[in-house]
Every structure is written in structure tokens, then in C-alpha cells.
Amino acid sequence: MMNYRGSILSSTQAIRLIRGFILAGLVFWLGVHGALAGNVDPQNRAASRDFFNTYYLAPDAAINWTGDRSTCNAGDTDPTFRDAALLRLNYYRAMAGVPATVAFSDTYNAMDQRAALMVSANAQVSHSPPTTWTCYRADGAQAASQSNLILGAFGRNAIDLFT
DSSP: OBOTTSOBOOHHHHHHHHHHHHHHHHHHTOOSBOOOSOOOOTTOHHHHHHHIIIIITOOOOOOOOOOBGGGTBOOOOOHHHHHHHHHHHHHHHHHTTSOOOBOOOHHHHHHHHHHHHHHHHHTOOOSSOOTTSTTOOHHHHHHHHTOOOOSSOOTHHHHHTTO
């Protein structure tokens, strides 16, 4: 697989790319609202430090993808993996002074998983995947067309690249 600079990606880098795609899609399609368990005054140094230690440095989790490219099974990712990414996103929102109330939508998460499967199965990133792609699904293509894509990062670390 080639990255956006034209160099060849290792299999580890390709996996990170796919994971980044999964996360980017999930972040874009967030639709149901939930709340971060706290607010912070970014002007208060001690409160900001404590907020950083509690939310930004919260434990990460393994992706534990349950899918299978050979059978076009999009599978799922571990809920704790998704929650860690969502916590990072809501951390940034709180620090920016906007509501930290973003939550996941099961419907959109499933669509994003299918988009990520298509990207993985075809070893290409596209906002407009063709119907000829292996594991093509219309709802996955719709998710790809409306997602922000991150190369080379996944999970909560991909959220850092949006800032």
C-alpha cells in the first residue's frame, strides 16, 4: 500500500491506516449525545492539569477487531477502544469550551466498519470507492464519502491529528 506521499507502507503502517480510517469515520458519524463526566475552566491551570490527567491520559485499549477480510465480514471493534477515542475527542471539545457531549451511533458505527473493511480489502483509501471494490457495500461507500480520513494513526491518537 502507498501513502499520500507515494512511499510504500509496511503491513503495520497499513493496519494503522485502516484503524485510522475506522476511527475517522466513527468520529465523523457521531450522532447520539452523551456527556463527558466533567467540565473544565481552561483558564484555571490546576483544573486544566487535573482534567488532562483524568481524561486525556485515560487508559487506552486494544482494537480487538472481530471482522474478516476474506469473507467480507466488517466485524466490530472493542467498545473500550472506541470509548478511549471518544473520551479523547470530548476532552478536546471541553478544553475548547464547547459541549463535550459527543457519543457514538450504532447505526453509523456499522456503516463505518463496512467502509473500513472496503479500504482494508482493497488496500486503498477513497472517498468515492467504486462498486467494483472487493467487499463493496453502498452504505460503506456512503460512510467513506462523508468521512475525514487520517493516515498512519488510529484510536485516540488519531483524534490528536484533528486538532
